[in-house]
Amino acid sequence: xxxxxxxxxxxxxxxxxxxxxxxxxxxxxxxxxxxxxxxxxxxxxxxxxxxxxxxxxxxxxxxxxxxxxxxxxxxxxxxxxxxxxxxxxxxxxxxxxxxxxxxxxxxxxxxxxxxxxxxxxxxx
Numbered sequence: 001x002x003x004x005x006x007x008x009x010x011x012x013x014x015x016x017x018x019x020x021x022x023x024x025x026x027x028x029x030x031x032x033x034x035x036x037x038x039x040x041x042x043x044x045x046x047x048x049x050x051x052x053x054x055x056x057x058x059x060x061x062x063x064x065x066x067x068x069x070x071x072x073x074x075x076x077x078x079x080x081x082x083x084x085x086x087x088x089x090x091x092x093x094x095x096x097x098x099x100x101x102x103x104x105x106x107x108x109x110x111x112x113x114x115x116x117x118x119x120x121x122x123x124x
Contacts, residue, residue, distance in 0.1 A: 001025045001113040003095050008118030011085055015122070019080040021095030021115060028099040029053070035069060035080045036108055037091035037120075046106025047093070048080065058105050062088070085122045092117040 003026075007019040019035065034049025048069040050057045057069055068081040078095060096111035 001097070003097060003113055003115035005093065005095050005115045005118040008093060008120045010121045010123065012124050013086060013122055015085050016081070016083045017085065017120060019082070019093055019095075019118060019120075021078040021080075023076045023078065023095075023097060026097055026113065030101060031097055031099045032101045032105055032110070033071075033078055033095070033097040034106055034111070035078075036094045036096055036106075036111075037089075038094070038117075039088075039091040042091075044094070044108045046104075046108060049106035050078075051101055051105065056105070060106065082120070085120075087122045089120060090122050091120060093120050094118075 002024045004022045011017055030053045032051050035047040036044050037047050038044040048059045066084045070079045094115050094117045096114045098111045102110045
């Protein structure tokens with residue numbers, strides 16, 4: 001199983017970025033996949049996660065209305081559209097997947113397969 005993120009970078013406050021995560025070698029009927037982030041000195045937190053079979057989606061409160069998770073199954077790719085970015089969104093962003101769907105959906109401890117991460121920096 002391999003997950004590869006891309007799309008991070010430096011952006012000014014109020015700007016937008018779209019992260020991509022290409023997934024390979026993961027062929028499960030029902031699974032959870034999502035985006036996580038870790039800022040320096042802080043624990044890794046779930047940003048947004050989705051269940052494959054019914055598209056049930058959750059977002060952490062701080063990104064609701066600004067971030068949107070989506071998937072293109074034909075391309076085996078997941079996206080995170082991030083709008084109205086704030087300095088506090090600065091972190092390394094990871095995508096992750098698991099075939100053991102558990103609640104709460106976006107708890108990092110449930111996820112087995114992880115990408116290497118991509119840095120997002122929001123600064124003027």
